[in-house]
Amino acid sequence: MRDATICLPTYNERENLESMLRALAAYGVNVLVVDDNSPDGTGEIADRLAAELDFVSVLHRERKEGLGPAYLAGFRRALADGAEFVLEMDCDFSHNPADVPRLIDACLQGADLALGSRYVPGGGTENWGIGRQIVSWGGSFYARLLLGVRVRDLTGGFKCYRRRVLETIDLDAIHSKGYAFQIEGTYRTIRKGFRVVEVPINFVDRTAGTSKMSRAIFLEAVTKVPALRLAALTGRF
Numbered sequence: 098m099r100d101a102t103i104c105l106p107t108y109n110e111r112e113n114l115e116s117m118l119r120a121l122a123a124y125g126v127n128v129l130v131v132d133d134n135s136p137d138g139t140g141e142i143a144d145r146l147a148a149e150l151d152f153v154s155v156l157h158r159e160r161k162e163g164l165g166p167a168y169l170a171g172f173r174r175a176l177a178d179g180a181e182f183v184l185e186m187d188c189d190f191s192h193n194p195a196d197v198p199r200l201i202d203a204c205l206q207g208a209d210l211a212l213g214s215r216y217v218p219g220g221g222t223e224n225w226g227i228g229r230q231i232v233s234w235g236g237s238f239y240a241r242l243l244l245g246v247r248v249r250d251l252t253g254g255f256k257c258y259r260r261r262v263l264e265t266i267d268l269d270a271i272h273s274k275g276y277a278f279q280i281e282g283t284y285r286t287i288r289k290g291f292r293v294v295e296v297p298i299n300f301v302d303r304t305a306g307t308s309k310m311s312r313a314i315f316l317e318a319v320t321k322v323p324a325l326r327l328a329a330l331t332g333r334f
């Protein structure tokens with residue numbers, strides 16, 4: 098799929114990046130690594146692999162600003178390079194590379210945004226403690242209730258956007274950095290009348306490297322959800 102680009106944000110993913118890129122080689126997609134100057138040398142590994150693998154390119158950013166700004170920079174580059182399908186994916190093997198074609202297929206069959214979903218029949222999480230399960234499921238439930246949408250997994254980060262969605266929603270207006278970025282992207286897509294489809298995935302906890310999830314990211318999501326609803330109700334998008 099020459100016109101599909103996976104934006105792959107990395108921050109200290111030295112242990113995962115090479116195996117992730119080699120796993121993605123099987124699917125005929127372009128991969129844009131978006132590295133925020135990782136102190137562990139992930140950016141140099143990305144450059145070495147980009148020189149070897151023709152489907153890989155790298156966007157180096159100066160500093161860590163969170164997932165949201167990294168993805169927005171990746172989206173802009175992917176759109177400028179002509180991608181029809183723009184994907185989001187974590188570089189820690191929580192998202193199975195073998196699911197990439199399933200997300201693209203959902204878009205080929207009519208979805209404008211395909212969401213890898215843990216909370217529809219057939220989806221799930223593996224190796225997560227009960228605390229993590231409650232936070233994740235509760236987060237999606239909270240957002241679904243406040244926003245009044247039917248999507249069951251609003252915080253997931255394994256997605257495939259059709260180009261026209263990213264050209265329509267106001268990317269410049271998105272300032273969310275963490276989970277809120279995922280919720281906001283999906284909500285803005287729904288508000289513009291696009292078709293969102295959930296594709297069941299099994300999400301596996303990372304085994305290498307460390308999580309960048311923080312209290313600040315959690316709190317941002319808690320406060321951003323009502324702010325989004327208010328913005329929509331007052332006609333700001």
Ligand SMILES: Nc1nc2c(ncn2[C@@H]2O[C@H](COP(=O)(O)OP(=O)(O)OP(=O)(O)O)[C@@H](O)[C@H]2O)c(=O)[nH]1
Binds near residue numbers: 108167303308
């Ligand atoms: N470029 C960039 N990448 C980031 C940043 N924060 C996280 N990432 C990457 O985004 C992906 C998801 O981050 P994780 O740390 O796995 O966060 P998570 O999946 O929400 O949380 P866990 O389930 O605990 O792993 C990984 O590939 C990270 O390396 C950031 O500020 N900048």
Ligand SMILES: [Mg+2]
Binds near residue numbers: 189191303308
């Ligand atoms: Mg992760």
